[in-house]
Each structure stands twice: as C-alpha cells, then as structure tokens.
Amino acid sequence: MTAPASRTDIAPSRLVRRLILGIVGFLFAIPILAMIEFTLRNGLAGGYTVAHWTGLFDPANASRYQVVYTGLINSLVLAVVTVAIVILILLPTMVLVQLKFPALRRVLEFICIIPITVPAIVLVVGLAPIYSVVAKIFGSSVWTLAFAYGITVLPYAYRTIQSNLGAIDANTLSEAARSLGASWMAVFLRVLIPNLRRGIMAASFISVAVVLGEFTIASLLSRQNLQTAILLMSQSDPYVAVIIALLALAFVFVLLLLIGRIGTAGKSQRRKNGNRS
Amino acid sequence: MTMASAPSDASGDAGVLPRRHPRSGPAIIRRQKRGLAYLGLTPFAFYVLLFLALPTVFAMATGFFDNAGKFTFGNIAAIFDPVILNTFFASFWVSALTAVVGALVGALVCYALLGTRPDGPLRQMIESASSVLAQFGGVMLAFAFIATIGVQGLVTVWLQTLFHFNIYAGGVWLYTVPGLILPYIYFQVPLMVITFLPALEGLKPQWAEANATLGGGLGTYWVRIAAPVLAPAFFGSLLLLFANAFSAYATAAALISQGSQIVPLQIRAALVSETVLGRSNMAGALALGMIVVMIVVMTAYSLLQSRTTRWQR
Numbered sequence: 282m283t284a285p286a287s288r289t290d291i292a293p294s295r296l297v298r299r300l301i302l303g304i305v306g307f308l309f310a311i312p313i314l315a316m317i318e319f320t321l322r323n324g325l326a327g328g329y330t331v332a333h334w335t336g337l338f339d340p341a342n343a344s345r346y347q348v349v350y351t352g353l354i355n356s357l358v359l360a361v362v363t364v365a366i367v368i369l370i371l372l373p374t375m376v377l378v379q380l381k382f383p384a385l386r387r388v389l390e391f392i393c394i395i396p397i398t399v400p401a402i403v404l405v406v407g408l409a410p411i412y413s414v415v416a417k418i419f420g421s422s423v424w425t426l427a428f429a430y431g432i433t434v435l436p437y438a439y440r441t442i443q444s445n446l447g448a449i450d451a452n453t454l455s456e457a458a459r460s461l462g463a464s465w466m467a468v469f470l471r472v473l474i475p476n477l478r479r480g481i482m483a484a485s486f487i488s489v490a491v492v493l494g495e496f497t498i499a500s501l502l503s504r505q506n507l508q509t510a511i512l513l514m515s516q517s518d519p520y521v522a523v524i525i526a527l528l529a530l531a532f533v534f535v536l537l538l539l540i541g542r543i544g545t546a547g548k549s550q551r552r553k554n555g556n557r558s
Numbered sequence: 559m560t561m562a563s564a565p566s567d568a569s570g571d572a573g574v575l576p577r578r579h580p581r582s583g584p585a586i587i588r589r590q591k592r593g594l595a596y597l598g599l600t601p602f603a604f605y606v607l608l609f610l611a612l613p614t615v616f617a618m619a620t621g622f623f624d625n626a627g628k629f630t631f632g633n634i635a636a637i638f639d640p641v642i643l644n645t646f647f648a649s650f651w652v653s654a655l656t657a658v659v660g661a662l663v664g665a666l667v668c669y670a671l672l673g674t675r676p677d678g679p680l681r682q683m684i685e686s687a688s689s690v691l692a693q694f695g696g697v698m699l700a701f702a703f704i705a706t707i708g709v710q711g712l713v714t715v716w717l718q719t720l721f722h723f724n725i726y727a728g729g730v731w732l733y734t735v736p737g738l739i740l741p742y743i744y745f746q747v748p749l750m751v752i753t754f755l756p757a758l759e760g761l762k763p764q765w766a767e768a769n770a771t772l773g774g775g776l777g778t779y780w781v782r783i784a785a786p787v788l789a790p791a792f793f794g795s796l797l798l799l800f801a802n803a804f805s806a807y808a809t810a811a812a813l814i815s816q817g818s819q820i821v822p823l824q825i826r827a828a829l830v831s832e833t834v835l836g837r838s839n840m841a842g843a844l845a846l847g848m849i850v851v852m853i854v855v856m857t858a859y860s861l862l863q864s865r866t867t868r869w870q871r
Contacts, residue, residue, distance in 0.1 A: 291766050291779060292673025301670035302684075305663065305747070309691070312702035312744065315712035319705040366605075374602035381595045392606055398856045399614050400805030402822040403845040406620065406829065407613030432610045494694040496808035501829055508697045512812055515701065523705065526698040533694050537686040 313527075320524050333520035345518065349525055352510025355423045359506060360492040362427035364485045367438045370431070372481065375442055376473055379451050393439035396432055401497040404432070412502055423505065429498050434491045438484040441540075445480025483540045490533045618849060620842030633843035642824065646847065648735050649804055649820040656742035657799035663743075664750020665792065668758045671751075676759070685755075688748035695745040696808030703741045703813070707732060735819045741809050746799050753798055757791030757866055794862035801855045805848070821848055 293301070323330040336342050343350075371393075378385050396404075408429055419425050451473060458472045459465075474481070496508035507529065515522035624630045636642060667684075674681050706713050709730060717723045731737050761784060769779045807822040818824040821844060828841035 290673070291761065291763075291776070291784070293670055298670045298674075301666055305667055309744070309747070311713065312699075312706045315706035316702050318712050370602050370605055374599060377595060377598045382599070385599075392610075395610060395614075397801070398852045399610070399617075399849060400807070400822075400852065402805060402807040402825055403617050403848050403852075404610075404613050406825065406841045406845045407616030407618075408609075409829070410616055411609065411613055428605075428609050431605070435610075490690075491693060494696055494698075496696045496811070500808075500811065501826065508808065511701075512697050519701075523701050526701050530690065530694060530698055534686055534690045537689045538682065540689075541682040541686050 313530075316523050316527055320520050320527065322520070333524060337521060337524055346514070346521060348505075348510045349507075349514050349521065352505050352507045352513075353525075355505050355510075356493050356507035358424050359427045359430060359495075360489045362424050363430040363434060363488050363492050366427060366431035367434065367484055367488055368481065371435070371438055372442060372477075372484075373469070375439070375446060376451065376469065376477075379446055380455055390439070390443075393435045396435050401433060401495075402501075404429070405498050405501045408498065408502065426499060426502065426504050426506070427492075429502075430488075430492050430495060433495065433498070434488040437487045437491060441483040441487060442477065442480040445477050445483075449476045451476075479543050483543055486536050486540050490536050493529060493533060614849075617842060617845040620839045621844075621846045622842070623839055625839065633839055634846070636840060637843055637847050642844070645819060645821050645824045649822075652735060652738055652742065652820065653800045653803035656739060656746050656803050657796055659743050660746025660750050660799050661754075661792065661796045664747045664795075665754055665758075667747065667751050668755045671755065672758060684751065688751045690748075692745050692749040692752055695741070695806075697812045699741045699744060699809045700812035702744075703732065703737075707740065733814055733816075735814075737813060738810055738820070741813065742803050742806065745806075745809075746803060749799055749802055750795055753795045754791060757788055757795075761787065790862040790865040794859050794866055797855050797859040797862065801852055801859070804851060804855070 292298075320333050321329045321331065323332070337346070375389065378389050412425070412429075415425050415428065454472055454476065455468045458468045463472065493507055495506065496512070499506040500509050500512075507525075511522050511525055511529075514525070621633045622629055622631070624632060637646075671681060671684065703711075705711055707725065708714065709726065709732075714725055717725060765783050765787075766779055769783055774782070805822070807826075810820055810823055811826060814823060818827040825841050825844045825848075828844060
C-alpha cells in the first residue's frame with residue numbers, strides 16, 4: 282500500500298509552479314523588454330521607429346560604429362586565444378594530473394577555484410606591473426589580454442572539463458591504449474581527446490561567453506574590447522549600444538543553450554549505453 | 559561578475575578514485591619518466607604563477623609601500639579612514655541585502671522547478687537564461703536598468719502616467735548606491751538558481767516516503783527533514799552570492815560615473831588618479847582589504863559546501 286501522493290510528492294502543484302515561474306519570469310523580462318522598447322524609440326521626436334536597427338547594417342554608418350566593430354573583433358580574437366590557452370595549457374595538465382599525479386588533483390582543483398576568491402578588480406591591481414613587462418615582450422596588441430582572461434575562465438573551464446574527465450575512466454582507457462602499443466601522444470590525441478570532446482566544447486563555449494562579457498580588466502588596463510566599446514558607444518549613440526548589448530546577450534544565451542544540449546545529449550547517450558550493457 | 563560558482567559539483571566525483579598505473583620496469587627508468595611527466599606540469603604552473611599568483615601578491619604587496627618604494631603601514635592604516643570605512647560599509651550592506659533577497663527568490667524558483675524533467679526544455683531554458691544573466695551582466699545590466707527605471711525609463715514613465723507616481727520624487731537614486739540594488743538582484747537570483755538547484759535535486763524521494771510512512775505530513779517533511787539537509791547548501795549559496803556582489807565591478811562602473819561609493823569603485827579611483835586620500839598605492843591596500851573579506855567568506859563557503867556534498871552522494 283502506498284501513501285497518498287500528496288504526502289510523498291514534495292514537488293509544488295502545477296498551479297504554484299506556474300505562479301512562481303510566471304511572476305519571477307515576468308519581473309525578469311521587464312528590463313529586457315525595456316531595452317528593446319528603448320531601441321525602437323524615435324529619439325526626442327517621440328513615437329517608434331526601426332531606424333536604429335536598420336541603420337546598424339547601413340554601410341554609410343560604418344565609420345560611426347567603428348568603435349564597436351573594433352571592440353567586437355578584439356573580443357573575438359581574445360575569445361579564440363583564451364580558448365587556445367584552455368585547450369593547450371589547462372587540458373593537458375588536467376589529463377596529466379588525472380593519469381599520473383592523482384595526489385595533485387586537490388591542489389589543481391584548489392588553484393582553479395582561486396580566481397573566484399580573487400576578483401577581477403583585485404587581480405587588475407597586480408596585473409598592471411605584469412602587463413608592463415608583457416608589453417615589452419609581445420608588444421601592446423590586444424590579444425595579450427587573453428593571458429589574464431585564461432585565469433578568469435579557469436573555474437568554469439576546470440569544472441566542465443573535470444565533470445567529463447571524471448566520468449570516462451581515463452585511466453583504464455589510457456592503460457588499454459598503452460598496452461596495445463599506443464604512444465602517449467596517440468593516447469592523448471586519439472583516445473582521450475575524442476572522449477573529452479563534450480567537456481572541451483562546453484569549456485570553450487563558456488570561456489567565449491565569459492570573455493565576451495568581460496569588462497573590468499580591459500577597462501582598467503585601457504584596452505578595447507566589446508564591453509568597453511559598448512560603454513563608449515553609449516555616450517555618442519545609446520540606441521546602437523543597447524542594440525549591440527541585446528545582440529551579445531542573445532548570442533551568449535544561444536551559446537549556453539547549446540552547452541545544455543551538449544550536456545543532456547551526453548547524459549541520455551550514457552543512459553542508453555548503460556541500459557544496453 | 560563572473561562567478562557562477564564552480565563549486566557546487568566540483569567535488570561531486572570525488573568518489574571516483576583514479577586507479578594507479580601499474581608499476582613495472584626498473585626503478586630508475588620509472589623515476590626518469592616521472593621526471594618527464596613533472597615537466598609536463600610546468601607550462602600550467604608557470605602560467606598560473608605569472609598571471610594569478612604574482613598579480614595577487616603584487617596587488618596585496620603594493621599596499622605596503624609608498625611612492626618612493628619605502629615600506630609603510632600608512633596605506634593599511636588609511637583603510638580605517640572614515641571615508642574608506644564608509645565605502646566598505648556600503649559594499650557590505652548592498653552585498654548582504656542583494657544576497658539575501660537573491661537567495662530567497664532564487665530558492666523559490668528552485669522549489670518551483672522541483673519535479674520538472676532535468677533535460678526538459680523548460681529547465682534548459684531557465685538554466686541557460688540563469689547562466690547568461692548571472693555571468694553576462696556587467697555593462698549590459700546598467701543599460702537595462704537605465705532603460706527600465708532611468709529618468710525616461712519604461713517603468714518610470716509608465717508609473718508616472720498611469721498612477722502619477724514619481725519614483726524619483728526624492729531625487730534620482732539610480733546612479734547612487736541604492737540604484738545598484740535592483741541590478742544586483744537581477745544577477746543574484748539567477749546565480750542562486752544555478753548554485754542551489756543541485757542541492758534541492760539531491761533531496762531523495764526515499765526521505766519523503768520515510769516521512770510519510772512514519773506519519774509525517776508535508777509540513778514536517780520541509781521543517782524537520784528538508785530544512786536541516788538544505789541549510790548548509792542554502793547558507794553556502796548565500797555566502798557565494800555575497801562574495802559575488804562584493805566583487806562585482808562592471809555594473810557599478812557603468813552606472814556610477816561620479817564618486818566612489820563602493821570598494822571596487824574606490825579601487826578604480828585609486829588606479830586612475832593614484833591619489834585617494836592623497837596617498838599613492840592605495841589601490842593595493844584596498845585590494846588587500848577586499849581579499850581578506852573574500853577569503854573569510856569563501857572559507858566559510860567551502861566549509862558549508864563540504865557539509866552539503868555529504869548529502870549529495
């Protein structure tokens with residue numbers, strides 16, 4: 282005999298759920314809607330117009346929006362270099378620690394969580410002298426900022442890769458490959474990387490999202506990226522600034538939705554495999 | 559404000575202990591190979607040393623030196639100047655208030671999500687939206703709230719025309735510290751959803767069944783079982799939210815262009831003009847103050863977190 286559903290079912294009723302999500306969702310939608318409404322305003326003349334949106338794609342305005350384009354391109358370059366740092370420096374280290382130095386796993390985890398405790402606004406104070414040296418070696422082009430961003434994304438990248446790495450039993454895989462005569466390089470490139478694809482992709486996406494939203498370090502080290510450009514643009518043409526902010530928001534939302542898809546696809550696939558075995 | 563919490567499941571897979579590679583071959587070769595493997599750790603170690611450890615040490619150390627490079631406690635003492643203490647106080651109350659409101663509303667949203675399918679479209683939408691809003695705020699949030707409750711904002715004008723209610727009757731507060739409250743709550747609630755949801759998911763249905771079998775109702779379940787189990791996770795998330803607001807810079811920088819009412823803005827002023835209270839290297843002292851607060855908060859957080867994971871196995 283089972284107890285009545287109401288006593289074991291701790292989930293809220295459908296009505297309560299809809300009420301909570303409806304009210305909170307509505308309140309959170311207001312600022313976004315206000316931004317959209319703002320981009321459609323016809324300045325001081327009153328009324329509404331789509332001119333601000335169409336003007337964005339008008340080549341005649343290209344020089345006016347130069348700041349934003351430069352910022353966008355800088356941010357994309359930074360995103361690429363940051364992802365490269367994650368894949369070329371963090372990923373091999375995590376694999377190495379997993380396979381060879383299990384005792385160091387706690388240490389690595391601790392290091393990767395530190396950037397949460399040391400906020401960007403604090404880090405930037407100490408980065409200034411570092412970057413005066415970096416500028417002497419690599420010049421002052423914008424991509425060098427990615428060194429700092431690699432640190433900022435460390436907690437997120439670590440977490441996504443680790444959840445994948447912990448789930449695939451990397452040690453057995455590499456031992457199997459080694460005993461079949463694969464070199465360490467082959468183990469890494471042809472056995473582990475394909476198995477870690479999901480984690481690597483999620484880590485890359487989240488890094489891109491974080492880099493595109495970064496403002497603090499770029500602003501205080503006087504570099505141009507998307508966010509500093511938007512803020513600069515808002516002083517001359519607030520409509521365009523808000524439009525770009527909305528587009529960036531939508532882009533990152535889609536990016537993170539994709540991460541969710543990747544994650545659940547992995548889980549359902551694993552579940553299927555589990556049933557089969 | 560990018561903080562969406564690495565922690566919640568970072569130690570979730572701690573149970574999977576990696577198996578040792580079987581030992582074989584002469585000891586010397588093994589030692590050499592191990593040496594080679596250590597070499598593989600150097601790029602990361604070097605990178606972290608250069609761009610995380612050194613900047614952190616620099617940030618804290620500069621506070622102890624004056625412009626001429628002489629050791630001084632002057633900057634540290636200056637933290638206790640009433641002006642600076644006030645900014646710390648303002649940072650504290652804004653962070654605490656938005657953390658509490660964010661935690662309560664966020665927990666309510668998590669509760670509403672109980673019983674929905676984890677891989678269903680509703681959950682995916684809400685989780686992605688939460689990640690975006692928790693991590694991507696910054697400058698965008700300032701714009702959003704200027705468009706909403708700015709002097710000509712949508713809600714401001716709407717309240718004025720419909721109810722003849724002027725939210726700025728006592729002066730425009732959006733560009734001061736109280737103006738930070740609503741934008742901060744806007745990124746605190748989503749962060750709470752991300753960090754607290756796994757804990758709420760960890761509630762085992764067996765507990766509810768045991769409660770019902772022993773004659774308990776929903777009330778006893780939530781008060782006697784769920785509340786004690788969830789308390790560490792809730793207060794841990796609350797601390798994370800506090801740390802998140804305390805270290806947030808971008809929204810405040812975009813919104814408040816005049817004055818330095820909170821600590822991150824005080825650091826900006828110190829970096830840009832180098833003369834807060836007429837002292838150089840004040841940024842270092844302020845950074846040190848922030849780190850001390852963050853370390854206290856994050857240590858308490860990780861202690862609570864380790865209590866939380868006990869129930870998530």
